[in-house]
Amino acid sequence: HAALLQGLDALGLLDSSADSESRRNILVSPLWQPEDGTQRIAAALAQALAAPDAPALPGKFGFAVDCGAQAVLRADSADIRIERGPGGVTVRAEGYATGACVSAEEAVPAAMALAHWFLAQGGKTRMAALTPQPALPQGFQTTLDFSPAAAPPPPGLTPAGWLVGAEFGQLQADTLAALATLGALRLTPWRMLLVEGLQHAPEIPGLVTEALDARLRVVACTGAPGCLQAAAATRPLARALAPSVPAGQLLHVSGCSKGCAHPRAALTLVATPAGFNLIHHGTAASAPDLLALSLETIASHLLPTFHAP
Ligand code: SF4
Known part of the structure; x- marks a missing residue:
């Protein structure tokens, strides 16, 4: 465990406190591309949530940053969603049909404003638990054109690399280590890992690499x-x-x-x-x-x- 913590620390993956760790619930589209802004916004959001004046959000409250050409996280749990939109990005509260259309630079301040608003409404758990739905703050009244949730992509080739599943959702350490030699690994909320840039199915036992498996x-x-x-x-x-x-x-x-x-x-x-x-x-x-x-x-x-x- 100590070695694991040292390794995580060396990679900058440890938070300064348990509080900031519990606030940093950010789901990032695993299919992000360098030019779509997802990574930049997610990093800025993580920074804002670690700031001393960050909203004291409940432990399960989370954000989805999903700014690829097609949103892929709509079926995954989140309370505030940042997606690609006309002229930049959209920021909306889960369960609402309206939100804010802002530039990529304004995405995090808008998300923080929504988070503070949630707390001001007496929010204790999740956005969906605010019933009856209170009126959104000013600036979040633009009707957004968003499609219903799509099914997560199956294992196989994606524009960002190869998606692999673990047989029965269980990954052995050796399998993970072998996979890591093939490219940077991105976590997904779909019980799969994405091997960045990989263009062919990895030949490693215990992995599910094709949609027809x-x-x-x-x-x-x-x-x-x-x-x-x-x-x-x-x-x-x-x-x-x-x-x-x-x-x-x-x-x-x-x-x-x-x-x-x-x-x-x-x-x-x-x-x-x-x-x-x-x-x-x-x-x-x-x-x-x-x-x-x-x-x-x-x-x-x-x-x-x-x-x-
Ligand atoms: S994991 Fe254990 S408790 Fe759960 S269904 Fe299987 S046998 Fe039962």
Whole structure:
């Protein structure tokens, strides 16, 4: 841990205090390009949030800086969004259809003004919790033309480099180290990393590098032996079944009825001490359709489900 802290410090990645660290919740578009201003604005915003007179925002309150040609973070959680707009950028509060159209230089002061306004309205948690919605301050009344949230990009080539996912969202240190030799790494909020400038899929085991990778059609929790509550291993089974899952369908393999990996309804297998229960469409806690399937018979029970209309 000490070595990690030293390394982070040498890279300028440690904040001066826990307070300023907790305020610096900035989501940056991983697809930023040097000329689109995203990086510059994010750095200025980080500086403003570390200043002694920075607004004392709640721990979960955050900003999205998403100034690429196309906004890519709209499906990701943020309270104040800075995006490309006519003549510069737009700054808006989450949940509002209007905002401010300003120059890139004015983006951070406008975002700070919105943050102070949020606190003045008695905001304690998130922008969406301000109900009923108070009227925005002066300067934020321009109706903004923004499209609904797009799905995050899949693994593969992007204009900024190659996006890679980690199998089951778990990355080994060796894999990360190998990836880092291929280019600078950008974090994404989509359980993926972007390798800056990389033009081909990295050949490193444990990575999901293509949109058509079958492992994107399965989700599995830690399972045994990593989780003490698991009745069986989950990931080897999910890995083995993945190629059978048709495109557009999702199979959830859960180590117990808690369903940590996917709290929503899906085709679900739940490990029990007697075998796997199959739920055709439900969460891991739903009533099973078939009980106690053995590992040998699971595939034959699943195949008809996959081919159902
Ligand atoms: S779903 Fe159950 S087995 Fe899987 S990680 Fe959660 S608690 Fe553990």
